[in-house]
Amino acid sequence: MDWLLTPGPVRLHPKALEALARPQLHHRTEAAREVFLKARGLLRQAFRTEGEVLILTGSGTLAMEALVKNLFAPGERVLVPVYGKFSERFYEIALEAGLVVERLDFPYGDTPRPEDVAKEGYAGLLLVHSETSTGALADLPALARAFKEKNPEGLVGADMVTSLLVGEVALEAMGVDAAASGSQKGLMCPPGLGFVALSPRALERLKPRGYYLDLARELKAQKEGESAWTPAINLVRAVAAVLEAVLPRLEEHLALKAWQNALLYGVGEEGGLRPVPKRFSPAVAAFYLPEGVPYARVKEAFARRGAVIAGGQGPLKGKVFRLSLMGAYDRYEALGVAAMFREVLEEILPAS
Amino acid sequence: MDWLLTPGPVRLHPKALEALARPQLHHRTEAAREVFLKARGLLRQAFRTEGEVLILTGSGTLAMEALVKNLFAPGERVLVPVYGKFSERFYEIALEAGLVVERLDFPYGDTPRPEDVAKEGYAGLLLVHSETSTGALADLPALARAFKEKNPEGLVGADMVTSLLVGEVALEAMGVDAAASGSQKGLMCPPGLGFVALSPRALERLKPRGYYLDLARELKAQKEGESAWTPAINLVRAVAAVLEAVLPRLEEHLALKAWQNALLYGVGEEGGLRPVPKRFSPAVAAFYLPEGVPYARVKEAFARRGAVIAGGQGPLKGKVFRLSLMGAYDRYEALGVAAMFREVLEEILPAS
Numbered sequence: 001m002d003w004l005l006t007p008g009p010v011r012l013h014p015k016a017l018e019a020l021a022r023p024q025l026h027h028r029t030e031a032a033r034e035v036f037l038k039a040r041g042l043l044r045q046a047f048r049t050e051g052e053v054l055i056l057t058g059s060g061t062l063a064m065e066a067l068v069k070n071l072f073a074p075g076e077r078v079l080v081p082v083y084g085k086f087s088e089r090f091y092e093i094a095l096e097a098g099l100v101v102e103r104l105d106f107p108y109g110d111t112p113r114p115e116d117v118a119k120e121g122y123a124g125l126l127l128v129h130s131e132t133s134t135g136a137l138a139d140l141p142a143l144a145r146a147f148k149e150k151n152p153e154g155l156v157g158a159d160m161v162t163s164l165l166v167g168e169v170a171l172e173a174m175g176v177d178a179a180a181s182g183s184q185k186g187l188m189c190p191p192g193l194g195f196v197a198l199s200p201r202a203l204e205r206l207k208p209r210g211y212y213l214d215l216a217r218e219l220k221a222q223k224e225g226e227s228a229w230t231p232a233i234n235l236v237r238a239v240a241a242v243l244e245a246v247l248p249r250l251e252e253h254l255a256l257k258a259w260q261n262a263l264l265y266g267v268g269e270e271g272g273l274r275p276v277p278k279r280f281s282p283a284v285a286a287f288y289l290p291e292g293v294p295y296a297r298v299k300e301a302f303a304r305r306g307a308v309i310a311g312g313q314g315p316l317k318g319k320v321f322r323l324s325l326m327g328a329y330d331r332y333e334a335l336g337v338a339a340m341f342r343e344v345l346e347e348i349l350p351a352s
Numbered sequence: 353m354d355w356l357l358t359p360g361p362v363r364l365h366p367k368a369l370e371a372l373a374r375p376q377l378h379h380r381t382e383a384a385r386e387v388f389l390k391a392r393g394l395l396r397q398a399f400r401t402e403g404e405v406l407i408l409t410g411s412g413t414l415a416m417e418a419l420v421k422n423l424f425a426p427g428e429r430v431l432v433p434v435y436g437k438f439s440e441r442f443y444e445i446a447l448e449a450g451l452v453v454e455r456l457d458f459p460y461g462d463t464p465r466p467e468d469v470a471k472e473g474y475a476g477l478l479l480v481h482s483e484t485s486t487g488a489l490a491d492l493p494a495l496a497r498a499f500k501e502k503n504p505e506g507l508v509g510a511d512m513v514t515s516l517l518v519g520e521v522a523l524e525a526m527g528v529d530a531a532a533s534g535s536q537k538g539l540m541c542p543p544g545l546g547f548v549a550l551s552p553r554a555l556e557r558l559k560p561r562g563y564y565l566d567l568a569r570e571l572k573a574q575k576e577g578e579s580a581w582t583p584a585i586n587l588v589r590a591v592a593a594v595l596e597a598v599l600p601r602l603e604e605h606l607a608l609k610a611w612q613n614a615l616l617y618g619v620g621e622e623g624g625l626r627p628v629p630k631r632f633s634p635a636v637a638a639f640y641l642p643e644g645v646p647y648a649r650v651k652e653a654f655a656r657r658g659a660v661i662a663g664g665q666g667p668l669k670g671k672v673f674r675l676s677l678m679g680a681y682d683r684y685e686a687l688g689v690a691a692m693f694r695e696v697l698e699e700i701l702p703a704s
Contacts, residue, residue, distance in 0.1 A: 057410050065563050190586045211449075231411070231543065
């Protein structure tokens with residue numbers, strides 16, 4: 001068996017594979033409209049929002065760009081804490097969108113504290129919930145609250161790419177106005193769809209721009225179960241099928257994902273490895289490489305056992321490795337992976 | 353059996369379904385890089401270009417927007433003949449991109465003549481090769497030649513969404529500098545990927561902008577078999593598999609598609625129907641509705657026989673219907689569809 005232990009794309013849910021093996025659905029038919037509306041309704045539940053979720057054909061990055069460009073006009077001031085590769089991406093997107101961006105840098109592995117973002121004079125704050133590049137989880141509710149106390153009119157946008165269906169997500173309850181995610185992480189589907197969740201407050205404040213990523217146009221079409229542009233409709237069917245299977249027992253699913261990730265950290269710590277993040281996201285376990293062990297050795301040790309893992313990104317390149325059980329793995333598969341990880345550590349760590 | 357007779361999405365190629373039923377591929381692995389480079393190489397053959405083909409995760413519309421925004425800077429003058437819904441889309445995209453757009457209107461069903469575009473003072477000409485909304489095929493080589501005689505520095509961008517792998521396509525030989533297409537038409541794969549083909553001349557003249565659709569960034573990554581953003585890699589594998597099956601016998605495939613579409617026109621004309629286009633594209637057969645017969649009746653007559661067809665778009669809504677055998681249909685399936693079409697005509701046409 002192939003063990004895909006990367007933090008996305010992940011091992012597919014059997015319901016996704018089943019949906020993708022079916023004949024092509026035409027997106028302008030009643031059957032497709034039903035699928036589309038069902039997926040949107042289930043995604044609304046997953047994001048826990050009273051607003052809307054828009055399904056875009058593209059990657060999570062497209063969803064992030066759509067969020068930024070439809071929420072803020074050029075010249076508006078936004079605050080962007082940077083604490084990993086994906087918050088760096090938010091910063092780049094905000095710059096390219098013509099916003100006046102104040103960047104706050106944190107060491108990779110860290111996350112901002114509420115006092116860091118309790119600053120006046122901003123139209124928005126952009127945060128990454130689960131920083132896949134470092135394994136860190138930002139405390140969204142506390143950060144959103146601190147920011148909004150100083151900026152009552154401000155909007156909080158979040159990257160929930162690896163928190164949706166992996167950790168606790170609740171759009172409005174967390175003080176988040178808009179969030180971006182994708183199909184290939186907690187949803188256990190192939191890559192190809194991005195999602196933008198919009199709270200009722202964000203919906204009132206849309207400032208649409210762009211062509212493909214004009215969210216006002218999407219909203220109008222998607223309320224009818226259609227989409228502005230030809231959607232990856234088979235993938236929408238896969239997303240609906242997975243959500244239908246997982247949402248009724250979401251609590252159990254999140255507990256499993258948390259347990260699995262803690263299991264990986266447990267094995268790493270037994271082996272004396274140092275975790276990268278301070279606050280652990282359940283999406284991925286990130287460790288500094290043991291002294292003197294190059295990433296290639298760890299990667300190869302896993303590869304010989306049939307597993308694909310991830311290395312470091314940005315300043316962490318060559319310094320860390322990352323393992324994830326975010327995909328469709330059950331309790332016993334996770335225990336198997338823990339055993340594999342122990343074997344690898346025995347192999348790569350100097351005998352003590 | 354379900355007969356998908358719409359001009360995209362279309363009936364899937366068995367190789368596409370087979371590829372999509374396989375486990376998730378991780379895009380940062382050697383296996384994925386090989387798939388990506390293979391797909392790019394085969395797409396280059398399909399577009400017949402010495403330049404590059406970029407694979408974008410998104411629809412054909414995203415590819416059209418990427419083409420326009422990376423080829424022309426705001427303020428540049430472009431000429432956009434409008435003769436169907438997709439040339440209308442090119443016009444809208446060019447406007448949104450901040451270009452100075454001269455629009456030339458033609459009746460739907462018509463296509464521009466060379467003398468219409470032989471006008472000086474333009475940085476570009478945007479043309480739709482096969483106008484899926486009307487079934488018309490524009491004479492790209494003649495149009496490109498006439499335009500470039502007056503604008504030697506001008507660039508010609510083409511929508512080849514329903515001509516790639518359906519009709520004759522040859523980027524540079526046709527005088528086209530850049531073209532957009534997608535996975536869900538002649539490539540017989542599900543929707544979810546857009547392609548931008550760039551001639552060597554277009555590559556030299558790139559003016560990248562945007563974030564997700566910054567083609568310079570894509571080019572750098574895709575030369576290495578990667579992509580700037582997480583790609584719908586399973587779909588890339590499907591595209592590679594279909595191209596690998598079809599390209600070695602492309603001439604035969606194009607002859608089959610031309611014969612199948614002519615067969616549909618033959619049946620329609622036997623029944624006294626009037627075709628919409630003047631110059632026929634092989635991608636779709638479009639007919640005006642018989643006097644007094646509403647579209648819903650035709651649609652239902654096909655639906656009762658297990659088929660999904662397409663109606664009119666824009667000004668042709670409620671006036672025409674469209675049938676396509678662009679999908680994975682062989683000679684005998686096409687003959688079956690012809691028989692179905694005859695039955696439908698007998699049912700809906702007034703007894704003579």
